[in-house]
Amino acid sequence: MPNVRFKNYLHLHFIVFIWGFTAVLGKLISIEALPLVWYRMLLASCFIFLFISLKKYGLRLSRKTLFTLVFAGIIIALHWLTFFRAIKVSNVSVALATMSTGALFTAVLEPIWYRRKLLWYELVFGVMVLTGLYIIFKVETTYVEGILLALTSAMLAAIFSLINGKLILKERPSVISFYELLSGCIFLTVYLGFQGSFDANFFLLSMNDLLYLFILASVCTAYAFIASVRIMEHISPYTVMLTINLEPIYGIVLAFLIFGDSEKMNPLFYVGALIILATVIANGLLKRRGKLKKRGTA
Numbered sequence: 059m060p061n062v063r064f065k066n067y068l069h070l071h072f073i074v075f076i077w078g079f080t081a082v083l084g085k086l087i088s089i090e091a092l093p094l095v096w097y098r099m100l101l102a103s104c105f106i107f108l109f110i111s112l113k114k115y116g117l118r119l120s121r122k123t124l125f126t127l128v129f130a131g132i133i134i135a136l137h138w139l140t141f142f143r144a145i146k147v148s149n150v151s152v153a154l155a156t157m158s159t160g161a162l163f164t165a166v167l168e169p170i171w172y173r174r175k176l177l178w179y180e181l182v183f184g185v186m187v188l189t190g191l192y193i194i195f196k197v198e199t200t201y202v203e204g205i206l207l208a209l210t211s212a213m214l215a216a217i218f219s220l221i222n223g224k225l226i227l228k229e230r231p232s233v234i235s236f237y238e239l240l241s242g243c244i245f246l247t248v249y250l251g252f253q254g255s256f257d258a259n260f261f262l263l264s265m266n267d268l269l270y271l272f273i274l275a276s277v278c279t280a281y282a283f284i285a286s287v288r289i290m291e292h293i294s295p296y297t298v299m300l301t302i303n304l305e306p307i308y309g310i311v312l313a314f315l316i317f318g319d320s321e322k323m324n325p326l327f328y329v330g331a332l333i334i335l336a337t338v339i340a341n342g343l344l345k346r347r348g349k350l351k352k353r354g355t356a
Contacts, residue, residue, distance in 0.1 A: 062292060063292055066289050066292040069285065069289055070286070070289050071304075073282050073285055073286050073289070074302055074304055074305050074308060075308050076277060076278050076281075076282050077278065077282060077302070077305045077308075077309075078154070078304075078305045078306070078307075078308030078309030078310075078312055079278060079308075079309070079312055080274065080278045080309075081141075081145055081150045081153060081154050081309045081313065082150060082309065082312050082313055082316055082317075083270050083273060083274045083278065084141070084142045084145045084146075084150075084274075085145050085146075085149070085150055085313070085317065086266075086270050086316075087267050087270045087271060087274070088264065088266070088267055089263070089267055090146070091139055091142040091143040091145075091146055092139060092246070092250070092255075093250075093255075093260060094142050094271070095135060095138045095139050095142060095242075095246060096243065096246045096247070096250065097271050097275070098138065098271065098274050098275050098279060099134075099135060099138075099239045099240075099242045099243035099246065100243045100275075101271065101272065101274075101275030101276070102239050102275040102276075102279040102280050103236055103239035103240040103243055105275060105276050105279075105280035105281075106232055106235050106236045106239065106280050106283075106284070107236055109232055109280065109284060110232055110233065110236060113232070115230055115232065115233060116233075117233060117236070119229065119233075119237070123225070123228065123229065124237065126221065126225065127225070127234065127237040127238055127241060128237070128241040129221070130218050130221045130222065130225070130238050130241075131237065131238035131239065131240065131241025131242040131243075131244075131245065132241060132242060132245045133214050133217055133218040133221070134214075134218050134238055134239070134242050135242030135243075135245055135246055136214050137211050137214035137215050137218065138211075138242075139246075140207045140208070140210045140211035140214065141153065141157065141207075141208065141211040143207050144156070144203075144204045144205075144207035144208040144211060145204070147201075147203050147204045147207065148198075148201040148203070148204025148205070148208075149201070149204070149313065149317070149320060149321055150309055150310065150312075150313035150317070150321060151310045151313055151314075151321050151323055151327070151331075152194075152198060152201045152204045152205060152208065152323075152327075153204060153207075153208045153211075154305070154306040154309045154310055154313075155194065155306055155310070155327070155330070155331035155334065155335075156191070156194065156204075156205050156208035156209055156212065157208050157211060157212050157215070157306065158212075158306050158331070158334045158335050158338055159187055159191065159209060159212045159334060159338075160212035160213075160215045160216050160219075162183060162184060162187045162334075162337065162338060163212055163213045163215070163216035164216040164219055164220065165183065165184075166184060166216075167216055167217065167220060168220065171220045179344055183337045183340065186333060186334075186337045187333075187334050187337050187338075189330075189333060190329075190330040190331065190332075190333035190334035190337070191205075191209075191330065191334070192330075193326055193327070193329055193330030193333070194327055194330040194331065196326070197323075197324040197326040197327050197330070198323065198324065198327055218238075222234060231283070231284070232283075232284060235283055235284075239279075306331070306335060307335075310331075
């Protein structure tokens with residue numbers, strides 16, 4: 059049993075490493091953020107549909123659930139759109155460091171979503187995150203657009219994670235993912251159609267872009283999502299959450315190794331990023347401690 063747990067823990071780190079590589083792929087793919095997200099959602103929904111077909115899972119849902127999934131799919135599409143756009147106009151380090159605020163957006167929105175009181179330390183951590191962001195804004199003035207886009211992306215990520223937090227209790231993760239990705243793809247298709255973007259150039263992709271898009275949709279999206287759900291059968295959600303916080307570190311290190319000087323930032327940038335990351339981890343630790351106390355007094 060310990061060996062199984064250890065193997066799954068290593069597997070989890072591999073998945074988080076893959077998620078960190080997603081940002082690098084976004085920089086390597088030469089096409090703009092909008093077609094990039096469209097291709098990602100289209101291909102990933104096809105891969106997950108193939109998985110569902112092989113497993114022979116049912117796809118029938120209630121109208122209310124379907125409507126919620128469509129809404130979540132649009133949120134995910136906008137989240138990825140702002141995320142990859144942030145990478146395009148700034149760099150991987152700026153986008154990932156700012157995206158670390160997602161967990162704190164969740165902490166702020168969670169009391170509203172679940173109708174509970176805001177905890178005192180959530181307010182303190184909110185101030186700390188703002189301090190980290192202020193430092194990043196101050197030293198990286200040329201990347202203001204990228205920071206604002208990444209902040210928007212982090213907020214959207216928090217919204218759809220709260221939506222999925224309720225949906226996951228009722229439906230299979232793969233089915234949820236399929237409908238959300240497909241809905242997001244349809245939403246972007248309608249938008250691109252009205253723009254008149256579906257011309258010959260839209261479908262002319264270089265071999266490198268095709269390869270990177272395939273890896274992004276299959277390995278970094280479909281595989282990573284399904285594998286991360288399976289891992290939670292052997293590893294606690296708390297451990298998963300703490301490990302996922304390493305994603306920006308993996309991504310920033312990878313980006314520096316691949317892109318070199320273009321990812322080299324002012325030393326104060328890393329101070330700001332560490333403040334944000336440390337705050338997110340501390341928030342998780344305190345929430346874990348609170349849950350253990352509740353169990354102890356129950």
